[in-house]
Amino acid sequence: MGEPNVLSITEASRRLRLTRQRVTALIREGRIHATRVGRQWVVSVGAVQAYQRDQALVLESLDGLIRRTDGGRLVGLSFFSGSMGLDLGLEQAGIDIRLACDSDPTCRRTIAANRPDIAILGDIWKYDADDIREAAGIDRADEIDLVVGGPPCQAFSTAGARRGFQDGRGNVFLRFVDLIIELAPRYAVIENVRGLLSAPLSHTPHVERVGGWRPGLEGTPGSALFYVLGQLRSAGYAVSFELYNAANFGVPQIRERVIMVCHRGSDPAPHLMPTHSENGDHSLPRWRTLRDAIGRLDPTSPGPHVMFPEKRLHYYRMLRAGQNWRDLPEDLQEAAMGGSFYGGGGRTGFYRRLDWDKPSCTLVTTPNMPATDICHPDEDRPLSVAEYRRIQEFPDDWVFLGSMADQYRQIGNAVPVGLGRAVGLGIQAHASGQAAEPPAGFRFSRYSGTDERTWQLNVETRLARRLSKDVQLPLLPDVGAA
Numbered sequence: 329m330g331e332p333n334v335l336s337i338t339e340a341s342r343r344l345r346l347t348r349q350r351v352t353a354l355i356r357e358g359r360i361h362a363t364r365v366g367r368q369w370v371v372s373v374g375a376v377q378a379y380q381r382d383q384a385l386v387l388e389s390l391d392g393l394i395r396r397t398d399g400g401r402l403v404g405l406s407f408f409s410g411s412m413g414l415d416l417g418l419e420q421a422g423i424d425i426r427l428a429c430d431s432d433p434t435c436r437r438t439i440a441a442n443r444p445d446i447a448i449l450g451d452i453w454k455y456d457a458d459d460i461r462e463a464a465g466i467d468r469a470d471e472i473d474l475v476v477g478g479p480p481c482q483a484f485s486t487a488g489a490r491r492g493f494q495d496g497r498g499n500v501f502l503r504f505v506d507l508i509i510e511l512a513p514r515y516a517v518i519e520n521v522r523g524l525l526s527a528p529l530s531h532t533p534h535v536e537r538v539g540g541w542r543p544g545l546e547g548t549p550g551s552a553l554f555y556v557l558g559q560l561r562s563a564g565y566a567v568s569f570e571l572y573n574a575a576n577f578g579v580p581q582i583r584e585r586v587i588m589v590c591h592r593g594s595d596p597a598p599h600l601m602p603t604h605s606e607n608g609d610h611s612l613p614r615w616r617t618l619r620d621a622i623g624r625l626d627p628t629s630p631g632p633h634v635m636f637p638e639k640r641l642h643y644y645r646m647l648r649a650g651q652n653w654r655d656l657p658e659d660l661q662e663a664a665m666g667g668s669f670y671g672g673g674g675r676t677g678f679y680r681r682l683d684w685d686k687p688s689c690t691l692v693t694t695p696n697m698p699a700t701d702i703c704h705p706d707e708d709r710p711l712s713v714a715e716y717r718r719i720q721e722f723p724d725d726w727v728f729l730g731s732m733a734d735q736y737r738q739i740g741n742a743v744p745v746g747l748g749r750a751v752g753l754g755i756q757a758h759a760s761g762q763a764a765e766p767p768a769g770f771r772f773s774r775y776s777g778t779d780e781r782t783w784q785l786n787v788e789t790r791l792a793r794r795l796s797k798d799v800q801l802p803l804l805p806d807v808g809a810a
Contacts, residue, residue: 333373340371350465405464407452407477407504411438411728411738413720414476417748421756423474427464434730438738441727452503457510472511478519478743479504505556509563515755516590519743522571524586525778527552548794550787566596571778576602579746580621581688581719584773587751597758598765600750610767619684621718627704630712632732634696641708643679649705650683652676681705688719693740721745
């Protein structure tokens with residue numbers, strides 16, 4: 329039998345060494361000609377050969393870089409993609425996201441509904457570097473521009489058990505670092521919670537700290553990130569990081585996240601360029617407010633939203649915008665708070681009404697839990713799904729699939745789009761040789777000592793003190809000069 333004149337999508341993808349999804353996308357874009365026969369599309373052998381010839385010409389003109397047919401845009405691969413908040417920001421900065429990966433099937437459904445033309449993978453443990461390249465349609469000879477991801481943060485959260493890399497989710501963090509090293513992109517971005525800065529490699533529960541217990545090297549605060557930095561720098565990456573408040577990048581929300589930008593080379597990328605400041609300092613506009621985000625939505629027709637129990641509504645009706653439990657009459661505060669009345673800390677999440685003229689608080693995955701209530705400034709209800717969407721800067725036409733609880737969770741877990749945009753613009757500027765330093769003395773968050781240089785000096789001091797007391801050799805690699 330001779331060679332067939334037409335090929336199925338599956339056969340064409342095998343010849344081109346691309347995924348079926350990628351071939352389908354190329355057909356929709358008009359870059360591969362196909363014909364519909366019944367319910368299926370078929371591709372002629374000549375169309376496949378024409379595409380291969382075009383690719384060869386483009387590769388020759390671009391010295392084999394991955395930016396083959398997309399007008400020079402950097403190409404990115406996304407992991408722990410969630411509902412793609414970070415990726416949307418990167419896209420707005422001009423980066424082409426070719427692949428998404430998430431173990432949550434509801435998140436994958438959301439990604440497919442909004443970005444049907446990109447490759448979508450599941451559990452990160454199931455794929456190696458070759459699998460990922462194949463899914464994204466990237467040949468081994470092609471350079472990957474960018475790998476991004478925010479590994480699950482619960483293992484490092486200051487509100488959790490802080491088990492770090494002993495936690496399975498912490499191990500996923502290490503798997504992501506391994507993949508970065510295997511894929512060897514020009515740039516890598518790692519996003520996580522503030523707790524990463526102080527998380528130890530090994531955590532000992534308080535009940536086990538008996539008999540003169542003291543932490544070893546691996547129990548030293550900050551040793552987890554110290555280890556990760558050692559791995560990345562040993563692989564040839566210059567790493568910069570900082571704790572960033574998303575409000576400084578035009579997001580109408582107080583949300584602090586660690587962003588690590590890794591560049592394969594000797595020159596680290598500068599810190600992100602802020603676009604706003606709290607009080608208009610550095611000639612920047614003031615932070616955007618809740619009113620900017622949701623002020624034009626009809627509060628009486630909020631769409632899907634959860635409710636508060638009647639017991640809490642009784643007290644909410646006594647509070648105005650910007651107030652919390654401390655603004656209740658003193659003789660009612662203990663009854664309203666119950667046992668939490670005698671707890672420590674500010675407890676500002678109890679009976680919290682948002683302020684129209686300030687950014688929102690950090691959005692959580694469930695806005696009606698007692699310690700993390702997020703109540704509308706005027707209405708006696710939590711924020712709605714639509715209001716969550718606006719605060720996180722998702723487009724109004726972005727589809728979130730799953731139950732209402734799934735939708736809150738997906739939006740609440742997302743990186744704000746504006747913060748992702750700032751990351752993308754910073755990488756674009758560095759890649760083009762046009763990077764600039766942020767204003768001197770700019771305060772990126774509530775905390776100090778969170779940039780890579782100051783942080784490393786502090787951690788090295790703690791490790792040196794521990795070494796002077798321990799007789800065993802250090803188990804951590806030498807991170808080297810920042």
